[in-house]
Amino acid sequence: MTLSAEEIALCAAKALREELETYPKPGLVSLVDQGSHPDMDAPCFLASIEAITPGFAEMAACAAGSLADLQRIGVTMEQAMRKATNGRNAHRGAIFCLGLLCAAAGVQIAGATESLGQVVATRWGGEIPQAEALEPSSDGVAMCRRFHLGGVRREAALGFPSVYQFGLPAYREALSLGRPAARVQAFFAILEHCEDTTLLKRGGLDGRDFARQCARRFLDDGGVANPEWWQRAQEMHREFVRRNLTAGGVADLLAATLFVEDMERKQ
Structure with missing residues (x-):
């Protein structure tokens, strides 16, 4: 099934809405509460999604372009996001991750047979780590330098x-077990392994290690196959809020997971 650039963008928007709907999702904004983000809520995120969706279509249509071309679209998307959210950073990381994946989906329209991730790595992977390329977050870059990590660029x-x-x-x-449970399972699986610069900014290495331990414990106890998974995930969510921890990078990668799964299912 061949999708248009506009249809690819709608898939990206759907992935972001499903990420927002996911709960319990430790420390993060959802339809239930604000998590560890007193300055943002679900309406803010929904306004952001609506504002940046046209940009995802531009990314998909710009598949033959350079990383600099995608960066220019990303800057425009961020401006639209901040206008819609009164200056809040609801989806800067998602613009970076999903923007690249939408562009990769556009390459697939042109006949590429690799996975979306492979397209990103092959087509733009050499440029992405450069300091001037598609800057996803100045805070994230600072955390990568401080802790000697590759972050979302890597x-x-x-x-x-x-x-x-x-x-x-x-x-x-x-x-x-159902899509809501599957999203939570994916969230914890990513949390256990990825280097989330938002976590590092909020809690340093101790916060990062605590989050990973929570994820490992949740998964080792059966994850969402455990009859008490929802209560256990909610307890972790409350503890993240108490510690002012959040995992925005994991949320972006969860949305990326949902987008890739949707795109692969439609092929």
């Missing part, structure tokens, strides 16, 4: 391994 340059190695397998394995 994640994208390598073709989103957190999506393909952890998010997608966890999501698909748990689908028999």
Whole structure:
């Protein structure tokens, strides 16, 4: 099934809405509460999604363009996001991750047979780690330098391994328990492994390690196959809020996971 650029953008918007709907999702904004983000809520996120969706279509249509071309679209998308949210950063990381994946989906329209992640790595992976290329977050870059990490740039340059190695397998394995549960399972699978610069900014290495321990404990106890999974995830959510921890990078990769799964299912 061949999708138009506009249809690809709608898939990206759907993935972002499903990420917002996911709960319990430790420390993050959802339809239920604001998590560890007193300055943002669900209406703010929904306004942001609406504002940036046209940009995803431009990304998909710009598949033959350079990384600099995609960057220019991304800057316009961020401006639209901040206008819609009164200056709040609801989806800067998602613009980066999903923007690249939408562009990769546009390449697939032109006949590419690789996975979306492989397209990103092959076509733009060499440029992405450069300081001037598609800056996803100045705070994120600072955290990467401070802790000597690759961050979301490395994640994208390598073709989103957190999506393909952890998010997608966890999501698909748990689908028999329903999409809401499968999204939570994927969230914790990604949280256990990825280097989230938002977590590092909020809690340093101790906060990062605590989050990983929570994810590992949740998954080792059966994940969403455990009859008490919802209560356990909610308790972790409350503890993240108490500690002022959040995992915005994991949320972006969850949305990327949902987008890739949707696109692969429609092929």
